[in-house]
Amino acid sequence: MAHEAERAALSAYLEEKSLKHTKQRDVILDAFLDARGHATSEELYQLVREVNPNIGYTTVYRTMKLLVDAGIAQERHFDDGIARYEIEHQHHDHLVCLKCGKIVEFESPLIEATQEQIAADYKFVLKRHRHELYGYCSHCVES
Amino acid sequence: MAHEAERAALSAYLEEKSLKHTKQRDVILDAFLDARGHATSEELYQLVREVNPNIGYTTVYRTMKLLVDAGIAQERHFDDGIARYEIEHQHHDHLVCLKCGKIVEFESPLIEATQEQIAADYKFVLKRHRHELYGYCSHCVES
DNA sequence: TTCGGTGCAAAAGATTTGCATATGT
DNA sequence: ACATATGCAAATCTTTTGCACCGAA
Numbered sequence A, B: 001m002a003h004e005a006e007r008a009a010l011s012a013y014l015e016e017k018s019l020k021h022t023k024q025r026d027v028i029l030d031a032f033l034d035a036r037g038h039a040t041s042e043e044l045y046q047l048v049r050e051v052n053p054n055i056g057y058t059t060v061y062r063t064m065k066l067l068v069d070a071g072i073a074q075e076r077h078f079d080d081g082i083a084r085y086e087i088e089h090q091h092h093d094h095l096v097c098l099k100c101g102k103i104v105e106f107e108s109p110l111i112e113a114t115q116e117q118i119a120a121d122y123k124f125v126l127k128r129h130r131h132e133l134y135g136y137c138s139h140c141v142e143s
Numbered sequence C: 001t002t003c004g005g006t007g008c009a010a011a012a013g014a015t016t017t018g019c020a021t022a023t024g025t
Numbered sequence D: 001a002c003a004t005a006t007g008c009a010a011a012t013c014t015t016t017t018g019c020a021c022c023g024a025a
Helices: A004-016 A023-035 A041-051 A057-069 A109-121 A138-142 B004-016 B023-035 B041-051 B057-069 B109-121 B138-142
Strands: A073-077 A083-087 A093-097 A103-106 A125-136 B073-077 B083-087 B093-097 B103-106 B125-136
Touching (some): A004 A057, A041 A057, A041 A083, A057 A073, A057 A083, A109 B109, A125 B109, B004 B023, B004 B057, B023 B041, B023 B057, B023 B083, B041 B057, B057 B083, B109 B125
Parallel strands (some): B093 B125
Antiparallel strands (some): A125 B125, B073 B083
8 A cells, every 4th residue: 555654644644633533534535545636625525535425525625624733745836726735845946837727846956045045135034935936838928 | 207127118018019008007007016026916907096996807818918928027826826927037046935925036157057956857948947935034934 | 312414505705797778989 | 789897696616614413422
């Protein structure tokens, strides 16, 4: 069975908070991890229903919120205003294709450093950031 | 009367598209320009009603969409998911205070250049970007 | 047995749309 | 006159909440 690290993280969080370990939470965690990031609530709901059609929308929302609190998932809003979830990991930003919707992650230490400098200039204590580049991917530019 | 440039731009756009020049559109344009950016639809609606209480929510939304199409306004979504409008201008990004909501604009040619480089690396043709730094402003850090 | 969890339906908040009426051109 | 604009109310869309019932510990 895959996803051991995240399963363990979830179990630890549930135990710490005296919350319960349910099969719905397992199914949703699996769906989220299988989706490999950037899945919307709707997409997760569909994936989850393939495994267990009795799980409701509400539970998907509530569980994703739980995973965010547990530090396993991160919620993001791109320009369409719909929430997407990705596996929590630091220091990366996104390129989004305006035509096909493809999302590519990138990292730039230079940009990271510059952000810190800018925050310092304005006397802000930085907590997080959002950096998205929108354009057309090589495939969509040609067509 | 202020806002000549934007008024002219709106008139030109209306004429070009055979749309009509109404007093509602004037009032909303004024409210938007007076707000100096980052106003929500709700805030614009309130401002507009001070001038003319008969103007409806719908017209504010429709007119802001029109201003966006005309290239006068730009719609942005920060992390709260509510649309905010700012006067169209290039090359700037935002620092947002997580406590008091203060929004500061900044520019960084270095970051701009790096973005172009990254897009090129991934063979993306860049159209626009969003770059927001979230943290605590100097005032809120102290309290 | 006891809380927390689930699922449904209903509520909520932001934005959009249908439609009859009003108004620029 | 005619086409577009407006304002209201109702509809949408995404997400949240209330509540009775279910199930993990």
